[in-house]
Amino acid sequence: MVSALFSLSLSHLGPWAAGLILVLGFLKLIHLLRRRKMLAKAMDSFPGPPTHWLFGHALEAQKTGSLDKVVSWAHQFPYAHPLWFGQFIGFLNIYEPDYAKAVFSRGDPKAPDVYNFFLQWIGKGLLVLQGPKWFQHRKLLTPGFHYNVLKPYVAVFAKSTNAMLDKWEEKAREDKSFDIFYDVGLMALDTLMKCTFGKGDRGLSHRDNNYYLAVRDLTVLMQQRLESFQYHNDFIYWLSPSGRRFLRACRVAHDHTDQVIKERKAALQNEKEREKLQNRRHLDFLDILLGVHDESGIKLSDADLRAEVDTFMFEGHDTTTSGISWFLYCMARYPEHQHRCRKEVREILGDQDSFQWDDLGKMTYLTMCIKESLRLYPPVPQVYRQLSKPVDFVDGRSLPEGSLISLHIYALHRNAAVWPNPEVFDPLRFSTENVTTRHPFAFMPFSAGPRNCIGQQFAMNEMKVVTALCLLRFEFALDPLQPPIKMLHLVLRSKNGIHLHLKPLGPGSGK
Secondary structure (H helix, E strand, C coil): CHHHHHHHHHHHHHHHHHHHHHHHHHHHHHHHHHHHHHHHHHCCCCCCCCCECCCECHHHHHCCCHHHHHHHHHHHCCCEEEEEECCCEEEEEECCHHHHHHHHCCCCCECHHHHHHHHHHHCCCCCCCCHHHHHHHHHHHHHHHCHHHHCCHHHHHHHHHHHHHHHHHHHHCCCCCEECHHHHHHHHHHHHHHHHHCCCCCCCCHHHHHHHHHHHHHHHHHHHHHHCHHHHCHHHHHHCHHHHHHHHHHHHHHHHHHHHHHHHHHHHHCHHHHHHHHCCCCCCHHHHHHHCECCCCCECCHHHHHHHHHHHHHHHHHHHHHHHHHHHHHHHHCHHHHHHHHHHHHHHHCCCCCCCHHHHCCCHHHHHHHHHHHHHCCCCCEEEEECCCCEECCCCCEECCCCEEEEEHHHHCCCCCCCCCCCCCCHHHHCHHHHHCCCCCCCCECECHHHCCCCHHHHHHHHHHHHHHHHHHEEEEECCCCCCCEEEECEEEECCCCEEEEEECCHHHCC
């Protein structure tokens, strides 16, 4: 009897549930259509490239060469143009310094249409926070990037780099090119594990390597989701093979971070372990996070700790991997600049065994070459904002509150109105006299304004140490049979890797 009644109630519930789903779907469609109308109307005064009736510009964005396609659109549509991912998410894509200044000097929040996709992975850390909580976290985390904290990291950078270079010595003996990107990624992760978690000199464990592979998967899946408008719906995405793969990779990343935080907290409860931690040569990022508190004495919650650690690990290793790899590609492509950088770092090193903090400021030409490679190959080619209030642009056009902005850093750095002969590798663009006369928002590899990259000094220091040591140990040359194919996967990668020939320079080269 009870089972019969239960079956009867389910049979009546079915049509009601289907009806509810239809109503909710209809209401969602109405919301999307109204929002599309608002975004389209806001961009009425901005002509742009033709859109696909269903996919918008998403199909173009998925093609090989899409980054340079946007550069060609920038020539056709000065200042900005609409950029649609599907029919319901439309950004004003900007690539002109005054336009960038109008938005990025204000501190508008990250666009939730893009960055909400990160929440499942990195939680509400500094990357996606906004308002008072963002300001609180930024203030709490800033001491972690003070130069007194960064100084001891020079030795950490060097140790991880030399371990990678020893592996390259063996690979170079085979006298054939190989892809440097993966090795640079493992080295950057090894460095971050030491700077973030105080990992010892044992190198990456199996768990750490799984973490690296999970982060690599997550960045690829994130970019694919952004470009596939059908996956913008959470329900559809989590049911898809890509969504399930994303969740599996999230679990690997979260388990890794949680375990490290748990081990550190347990160590701080043990007096002997606490003494060991306090006697180390440098503080790590986790030390600082566990110790900071606001004016009321309130510390970061466990959720905040994981979010900030996951954010730092994501932003700190994938971006640096991209920056270092493309720099070495530039050195191979432009041997005259490679030789000049090597000569400079040899003179700076002199009779020392390794580089010191004060040496980094002397690497003038190397720094100019790093910045020029960041101009041509910015690690994060595109970032997004949502306007918290209306904005007026320099040419008289404007956008209302709620509009979405895409800053295309790759196209901004190739804007011929700012950068003469933009495809030419010319480090002297970053000489003191040239920098002082250039628009402050023309070069934005670390974004700009109040929401710029908090770790940019950390990244630049690491890039200097790593690239200087690489140039001392090897001569780099291109593999003409495997030129890199630029590809946007949140960071700038190569579809087929970055294959270079390496020639060891001998034992007296500065190991």
